[in-house]
Amino acid sequence: MEDRPSGQLPEPLHARPVPRPGRWVSAVVVLVLVAMAVNALVTNPNFRWDTVWLYLRDVVVVRGVGWTLVLTFGSMAIAIVLAVLLAVMRRSDNPVMRSVSWFWIWFFRGTPIYTQLVFWGLLSVLYPRLSLGIPFGPEFWTFTTQDVITAFWAALIGLAFNESAYLAEIVRAGLSSVDPGQTEAAKALGMKDAKILRRIVLPQAMRVIVPPTGNETISMLKTTSLVLAIPFTLELTYATNQIGSRIFQPIPLLIVAALWYLLITSVLMIGQHYLERFYGRGFDGGRTGRGGRGPRGGRKPRKQDLIGASGTTKDDPFLEVTP
Amino acid sequence: MTASAEAPGTAETMVEVRDVHKVFGRGHDAVHVLKGVSLDVPRGSVTVVLGPSGSGKSTLLRCVNELEEITAGSIHVGGDLMGYRRDDKGVLHRLHPKVIAKQRSRIGMVFQRFHLFPHKTALENVMEAPVQVRGLSKAEARRRGLELLDRVGLAERAEFYPAQLSGGQQQRVAIARALAMDPELMLFDEPTSALDPELVGEVLAVMQDLARSGMTMIVVTHEIGFAREVADHVVFMDDGVIVEEGAPADVLDNPSEPRLRDFLAHVL
Numbered sequence: 001m002e003d004r005p006s007g008q009l010p011e012p013l014h015a016r017p018v019p020r021p022g023r024w025v026s027a028v029v030v031l032v033l034v035a036m037a038v039n040a041l042v043t044n045p046n047f048r049w050d051t052v053w054l055y056l057r058d059v060v061v062v063r064g065v066g067w068t069l070v071l072t073f074g075s076m077a078i079a080i081v082l083a084v085l086l087a088v089m090r091r092s093d094n095p096v097m098r099s100v101s102w103f104w105i106w107f108f109r110g111t112p113i114y115t116q117l118v119f120w121g122l123l124s125v126l127y128p129r130l131s132l133g134i135p136f137g138p139e140f141w142t143f144t145t146q147d148v149i150t151a152f153w154a155a156l157i158g159l160a161f162n163e164s165a166y167l168a169e170i171v172r173a174g175l176s177s178v179d180p181g182q183t184e185a186a187k188a189l190g191m192k193d194a195k196i197l198r199r200i201v202l203p204q205a206m207r208v209i210v211p212p213t214g215n216e217t218i219s220m221l222k223t224t225s226l227v228l229a230i231p232f233t234l235e236l237t238y239a240t241n242q243i244g245s246r247i248f249q250p251i252p253l254l255i256v257a258a259l260w261y262l263l264i265t266s267v268l269m270i271g272q273h274y275l276e277r278f279y280g281r282g283f284d285g286g287r288t289g290r291g292g293r294g295p296r297g298g299r300k301p302r303k304q305d306l307i308g309a310s311g312t313t314k315d316d317p318f319l320e321v322t323p
Numbered sequence: 324m325t326a327s328a329e330a331p332g333t334a335e336t337m338v339e340v341r342d343v344h345k346v347f348g349r350g351h352d353a354v355h356v357l358k359g360v361s362l363d364v365p366r367g368s369v370t371v372v373l374g375p376s377g378s379g380k381s382t383l384l385r386c387v388n389e390l391e392e393i394t395a396g397s398i399h400v401g402g403d404l405m406g407y408r409r410d411d412k413g414v415l416h417r418l419h420p421k422v423i424a425k426q427r428s429r430i431g432m433v434f435q436r437f438h439l440f441p442h443k444t445a446l447e448n449v450m451e452a453p454v455q456v457r458g459l460s461k462a463e464a465r466r467r468g469l470e471l472l473d474r475v476g477l478a479e480r481a482e483f484y485p486a487q488l489s490g491g492q493q494q495r496v497a498i499a500r501a502l503a504m505d506p507e508l509m510l511f512d513e514p515t516s517a518l519d520p521e522l523v524g525e526v527l528a529v530m531q532d533l534a535r536s537g538m539t540m541i542v543v544t545h546e547i548g549f550a551r552e553v554a555d556h557v558v559f560m561d562d563g564v565i566v567e568e569g570a571p572a573d574v575l576d577n578p579s580e581p582r583l584r585d586f587l588a589h590v591l
Binding site: 179181182184185186187188189190191192193195199200203204279281282283 | 388390420421424425427428429430431432434436438439440441442443444451452455456484485486497500501504
């Protein structure tokens, strides 16, 4: 059943291609416009590229990049855990769980992130003391809010709670994208619900969850600049703005921040590509498996793969088959 | 597996379905799918369930391993009441999902649309339940998985993902996956209905081999030839009840019910 060409392949047809002068004209026009834009950027002295270059490597700026990364990844990590929890609660049989999840998502999506961050910053004013104890009963430990919820933790929690509401909907969409037959098959094998979720449903849902979550991470990278509402003042945007005001050159410092954000986004996009490839294994005829392990990776493409790769036919192996 | 077939109590009942009703929905939308079905499946025997679509045959199968909760009646598998426990005072208690999962793990099920786990290779599919449910070591599960894949003729496809296999191969992997839990009972829900005609034979051959080894099987199918050749008992269902049942020769060649005669005329 090996699909190799049998005997002599036929001589392909020789035909002159359709002339497409429009392609050349449009390409030239666009390239000229690009050249003009680059020229306008590079040659304009007002951008002060020397200042940009100088502050791109400034200690305060690099430290700002560090804090921005900590806030981005920290809040996303907390948000992902919360989101899975919220999505599972949303699908629960228990009406209390469903309602709480619905309310959380409604509240944190429904109010501006800026307002939420201001409130987290004001928490120590609203509740000067926090205590641990029996609800409505005696208190065992009491803390001063300011000592526990510092500006950093307020920023982290504020970003994470807001993000969890958006991610919860993404996770829910991912979970519902998995064929219910998968759960049934796992049940029939005697697997318990928690295990079915962890081993069977979530790994397949990830294929749907990863791309929008990558999007959210990139969005979060820039949302971290809003934590000045708390105020938390160490991250990239605040740091560069401050330098810009001090040296009376706001524009080069804005460019410094923008370049850093671009660089981080590029790295994130590469990471997302590999994550998507990992969770896509088994879904595309195995062309992007773990690689290097027999038929998982370095396999010769099958006939159907080659037909599919030409992009002229629609081939969905999971298409519903109704006999 | 073979031991049970040769055990002295061959006539012992493996599955005992008593007056089972299943109603989907409630109020005006309620649908009465099973209307008092009773069925005995002796250990080591093969029962084929025939019937037009909508007759409730798949629902009956799904009730046997608790994928559907029955509305009334009782189902015993291997002497155990499925899904419930009756205490000393005769009060019925719903079983904890953990216990139900344990009951299910003794029953293998093969689905019309295979439902292999697409993110796992054929071998990983077969290994999943023994490792995750039984707590078997990976090495042991792997050895046993390869053995089972060999039994269904797919040893050399162990490292392939389901999407790289044909429908017939996928269904054979699904059978191996169910067998990996050493079930006492195998349920087949139209195992060949989603297959291209030329792939049906390879799946039926595996099933026939399994029947010969003494496995207790309930098979919902439209393959009359398989019923004639392999079944010990044929059941014809229509509109939620068993209309006629008996030995394949009697039921298939001498149908007394006009509905069954009509059905056979359409299928053959």
